Amino acid sequence: MPWTKVYEDRSEFAAAVKKDPNLRGLTYRDAILEASTQLLEHDKDFFILGEGVDDPGGVFGTTKGLADRFGDKRVMDTPLAENGVTGIAMGAALTGLRPLLVHMRVDFMTLSLDQIANHAAKWGYMFAGAVKVPLTIRAIIGRGWGSAAQHSQCLQAMFTSVPGLKVVMPATPYDAKGLLTASVYDDNPVIFIEHRALYEQIGHVPEEPYKVELGKAIVRQKGSDVTIVASSQMVTEAMKAGRQLKNDGIECEIIDLRTLKPMDRVTILGSVNKTGRLVIADNGWKEGGYSASVSAIVSEEAFSALKAPIQRVALPNVPTPASHVLEAAYYKSYIDIIEAVKRITG
């Protein structure tokens, strides 16, 4: 199906369009913009707020033009006050609105962790369902060009460590639109993390609104030798790795998690039970990272199927350095995934 396909580059998508001229392509960035636009059009309870959402640049293009079209009450610039504004958005959500709070960088969310972890995440449980928190928080992972330690983090491990949150990380334009729409209509706080390196990625995106169900992973590629569990930008790397490994006769089953919390254990365990080998590729740090959560569940629940040590491809245990030389040494790519697969196959 065209929407499950990951197009690694524009030429690949162009080729697909040649075959099927009805295939509608959109970038990941525009998919987010389209979801937001349609939500603003169709749902009067929905609004967007955040620092610079009305900026001419429109948060790297993802909110471009919306303030002009929908006005500053529905697309609302805010002071730089992350904790306060998160609580304010949560308060609005408690009354039944569906706010979408936008952060240019996930790094700034450390400031609002109290409202996220001690409030939004706990409200439904603490009041035994008397209240709902239909709040979605978009946050972008930056990377490269010397962004350095405070503008490049992948903090999913922080969020997945807190019961009550949902954590979503789309890897394709189709998912970016469908998961964002589903997140907004979810009655729970959702942390929606985008990777800026994906913004230019193109793929099939239907025009009409649709949802992609939260909590369900998707198998991007079937294979019998090894399972690769990835999310966000690491899915692209995993697909690349999978293609090269095929040439070497290794068939990878590639799972795109889509939602990190709640985790789709069934899909992960099903695959590992089949392949017996697991590589986890995560954009975050390895030590204390989300990759450990996947690993731990598999070694608890599919231990007898495992034929080799679980491998994790994730960042080394240091903050992001600025110099491009150090950045190059820091970030992981398909090459690291290939190496990890090879360590446990053959």
Added chain:
Amino acid sequence: MPWTKVYEDRSEFAAAVKKDPNLRGLTYRDAILEASTQLLEHDKDFFILGEGVDDPGGVFGTTKGLADRFGDKRVMDTPLAENGVTGIAMGAALTGLRPLLVHMRVDFMTLSLDQIANHAAKWGYMFAGAVKVPLTIRAIIGRGWGSAAQHSQCLQAMFTSVPGLKVVMPATPYDAKGLLTASVYDDNPVIFIEHRALYEQIGHVPEEPYKVELGKAIVRQKGSDVTIVASSQMVTEAMKAGRQLKNDGIECEIIDLRTLKPMDRVTILGSVNKTGRLVIADNGWKEGGYSASVSAIVSEEAFSALKAPIQRVALPNVPTPASHVLEAAYYKSYIDIIEAVKRITG
């Protein structure tokens, strides 16, 4: 050696004192107080700050009397401004002082996560060693009596997910004193987490100042059948479990992590390589928790030694409930550890 011993209750310690009348006993609470007192006496760069540190109650007794004795500049009450005060303590640390910042509950640290994770943790690396952050933050885990979701969390997973921090969780009075002293003299930001359920625990504590090295776990009990990796209050539960299991003929090797980050992999892997079985007992949540970090490292590095699935004893994926009935169902004890061990032995 008397200081490596975990005395499960007061009668056990009383018996030990009978044998060796020179055995000096102190509670965990008083061990922290003694370490703090001696630091105040011996080091003019050391000071304590935090909400209510000068309170007559003295943070559950751990700072009792210090403000009277050393004055309000060295034992300083602060406004309720967790993020600001953390940054202020960090600023003081940058100039060479050694602040000890105290929180009554670890839960309040979500408010200061920006100063901890984006600043203190990254400063040394980001400036390539030009600056040092000799800041220690004490935080207490509360539990029971309807403390509920915002006053009972175990947030070690949040801190261990951030490179640059050290995370320490003492399990005994001896360690409480020695690790606190070592943390204060460490030139890096240390998150020092105490469990209030341990405050009454008694054990041998020498009077003179001493340090327990950060980053080194300790084997509390030798055994060949299964490794139990625990920390903080879970060490007490593990010891209890170990004793009962011995009656059933199962020899547990019990590792007290002491420092969660950096993790002492050598000790953990060495033990698992010997026993082939691993149970991890952590006071935090299971999903996304610290127990996953231990599990992931073992299944990566000691896979071939593993004879059974790794088990984790940790909290279910919900916020802490208030009602005592629900609390009873929520918390884990030695019984859960025994069950976990039995699932993978015999």
Added chain:
Amino acid sequence: MELDKPQQIKLFTSMLRIRMLEEKVVELYPAQEMKCPVHLCIGQEAIAAGVCAHLNKDDYLTSNHRGHGHYLAKGGDMRALVAEFYGRSTGCSKGKGGSMHIVDTSAGMFGTSAIVGGGIPMGVGAGLSIDLRGEEKISVIFFGDGAFDEGVFYESYNFAALKKLPVIFICENNFYATNSHQSARHAGSRISNMALGFDSVGTSVDGNNVESVYYAAATAVERARSGHGPTLIEAITYRWKGHVGPGTDFEAGCRSEDELKRWMEKCPIKKYRAKLIEANTLDPDLVARITDSITSEVNDAVQFALKSPLPTADDLMTDLYSE
């Protein structure tokens, strides 16, 4: 808008109801059947009563760890409140919240936070919602002098003033955050002065005088309902009991007994009763009837709670997510 006699009696009753419920908690707590911390507001009742007298049921109210009085004054369900103290499944939070986490959406309360200052932005968010939907409601936020220390107060007040939201900030200044005196925490001498930096309006009022609170709130409500944005009301008061639990705390050296005694003389209920009796608005007979009626209500709530079932272990894993 002068207060008429029925309104005055209502204010008196509202205060007394809070006092009597809390005195009941003081009485019952030592039995250790309420297995959760309780933060009593005895001595501070005039603030909740005076402010909430202006509110409709669908106005929003945000409160904190010391929230029983706000809850009752706003029209929260007493039975559900007491049942929550007892950890029952009929509690307003079905036993999951405990005394610090109470809720009654039908009374415009969306749940209280025990993180100091944590509720403040939520109340502003409710005000934003009113504004976005063009409703007539207002949103009232109760918080303490301790919460005033927190940056989130500043961020929230700025937002409310910037967007001219229909929000009222009521700072219950009882001088202490736990045992830390205001002078150890605030550079400024007057909490209400902080409004100046926001080009907003602040006012300080005797929080032990229910009519003073009432009139100060009236102005703020008027401002809020007519689009002029928030008001910062500092209501100066004193808590009689310890920070947590039913005891006093001067024995522990937290405060002086003298200070407590001075403030007990300024008891908002005693003073107001005297005033109303003097004005012939109340008479001993009416006071007795009001008292009796509250006694029944309180006893009923306690009986209801004690007869209610506890949750079971099966309830542990429910309510994590709303479906």
Added chain:
Amino acid sequence: MELDKPQQIKLFTSMLRIRMLEEKVVELYPAQEMKCPVHLCIGQEAIAAGVCAHLNKDDYLTSNHRGHGHYLAKGGDMRALVAEFYGRSTGCSKGKGGSMHIVDTSAGMFGTSAIVGGGIPMGVGAGLSIDLRGEEKISVIFFGDGAFDEGVFYESYNFAALKKLPVIFICENNFYATNSHQSARHAGSRISNMALGFDSVGTSVDGNNVESVYYAAATAVERARSGHGPTLIEAITYRWKGHVGPGTDFEAGCRSEDELKRWMEKCPIKKYRAKLIEANTLDPDLVARITDSITSEVNDAVQFALKSPLPTADDLMTDLYSE
């Protein structure tokens, strides 16, 4: 304390040095050899120059993402700064920090934060350290009108005022945080008014007039050094370049070209040069000599950087912890 001629020439030189370094960055940046974001302070130089003229090398200074000017004015090492832009191992942060994270402990700078407001409490902590040690130093904090939005400013100011710490808060109000105008973020119309709520002193000053800044800072320094606590100085100014990078940003519709032009006419350097020439303190010849000397310094710094080695992959894992 009137400024004498040498002091005036120093102020002028200090501004020009910042301007010329940044103009060099504008010139070189398009070559894409400085592989990090740069936040230029062209147009705002008078503030750094006017304030830092009062400071000794061992006074503390805290800065932010737009920190090159503060760094130079405080006596930071220009070579190490430029090398950091170029990601070299001779950079002040050995290439690990980049332009947003600069440090020079010998100049009292303990590292800049790129989290808006993140540096403010650190500067207060440095002030606390001075107080605890009984030193004569002061601590100066530079931050933007955007950082003023953040709760951490409030918490930090309160603490400094409460403890009467020797700290000066300099808010460089250039009206914008990224492209968000002050009017979209602040309820209050005057940043300096916020001092009122802390019973502290605030003052607003023309940030494009180096002598106005100098004199406002003089009073604040005097207050700080004599134990009267912090001052909040709002220095009103304008940034000429885009939020980040060497370009202007009116083309993108972020601001109007007119606005920029109006402010370019208020160039702090041009204005001051004219004034000093008028007063015969400067003459074209002296200006040329000063310019030449800065040109050499800047060129030398660039050469130094370009000749310096890059870090190697081996450096990635060092410096995580101090031993």
